Amino acid sequence: MLTLENVCISYGPVQALRSISLHVAPGQIVALLGANGAGKSTTLRAISGIVPLGSGAIRMGDCDLSALKPHQIVRRGISHAPEGRRIFGELTVLENLDLGGYTLADAAARRANLQRAYHYFPILHERRDQKAATLSGGQQQMLAVARTLMSSPRLLLLDEPSLGLAPLLVDQIFDIIRKINREEGVAILLVEQNANEALLHADRAYVLETGRITLEGPAADLARNPQVIEAYLGG
Numbered sequence: 001m002l003t004l005e006n007v008c009i010s011y012g013p014v015q016a017l018r019s020i021s022l023h024v025a026p027g028q029i030v031a032l033l034g035a036n037g038a039g040k041s042t043t044l045r046a047i048s049g050i051v052p053l054g055s056g057a058i059r060m061g062d063c064d065l066s067a068l069k070p071h072q073i074v075r076r077g078i079s080h081a082p083e084g085r086r087i088f089g090e091l092t093v094l095e096n097l098d099l100g101g102y103t104l105a106d107a108a109a110r111r112a113n114l115q116r117a118y119h120y121f122p123i124l125h126e127r128r129d130q131k132a133a134t135l136s137g138g139q140q141q142m143l144a145v146a147r148t149l150m151s152s153p154r155l156l157l158l159d160e161p162s163l164g165l166a167p168l169l170v171d172q173i174f175d176i177i178r179k180i181n182r183e184e185g186v187a188i189l190l191v192e193q194n195a196n197e198a199l200l201h202a203d204r205a206y207v208l209e210t211g212r213i214t215l216e217g218p219a220a221d222l223a224r225n226p227q228v229i230e231a232y233l234g235g
């Protein structure tokens, strides 16, 4: 479904991605692991068209994404929850969710997506008229993930959804992500520093080191790989 081929991205003189290739099949959860600065967020930004492609190709099915603008990429079914939540604190929960559906012309589809978001995150329904800034950190993270459901996605790009959350909330958010994946059949490209949790829930995984993919395979294999255990699983 999603394919990256030899993707290179630079920020001025900084080469953030050095020819990475990866693949996400329909309905899969694929984890992208790596240390701080490895290029994980840049990979997601490249897919959603926020940073310009240096060279290489990014495709969703037969569609070449590299020529498209971010809102056109959202219309192709790719929805991105960026690093650091990026919710609008002065807007209500409902208004934040509505913004996630701005690419949809169809009001009935927007309403159905809102019900879907509330189905997975009932707390957001309870808090729908509250300003987002008044939510707890965990609830704000839930809002960021819930907002991705508003554009009828086929692929979610989730950038460190567990960052800064207490262990109990980490389990909770991963359970919900897993449930969304199963019930909606949406594929998920999951960026995580929490490699333990990510490998537990993913079908396949890639390890990124300073802009290069150094390991890839079924998540269960990577979880047993001595290199991965030593570097990322606290072995």
Ligand SMILES: Nc1ncnc2c1ncn2[C@@H]1O[C@H](COP(=O)(O)OP(=O)(O)O)[C@@H](O)[C@H]1O
Residues within 6 Å of the ligand: 011, 014, 015, 016, 034, 035, 036, 037, 038, 039, 040, 041, 042, 043
């Ligand atoms: N806006 C930017 N301008 C310049 N360099 C950047 C910018 N964003 C990221 N970088 C650099 O690109 C590399 C990859 O960053 P990033 O994709 O954010 O890594 P990760 O998400 O894995 O922590 C790092 O060296 C980082 O310093």
Ligand SMILES: [Mg+2]
Residues within 6 Å of the ligand: 040, 041, 042, 083
């Ligand atoms: Mg990052």
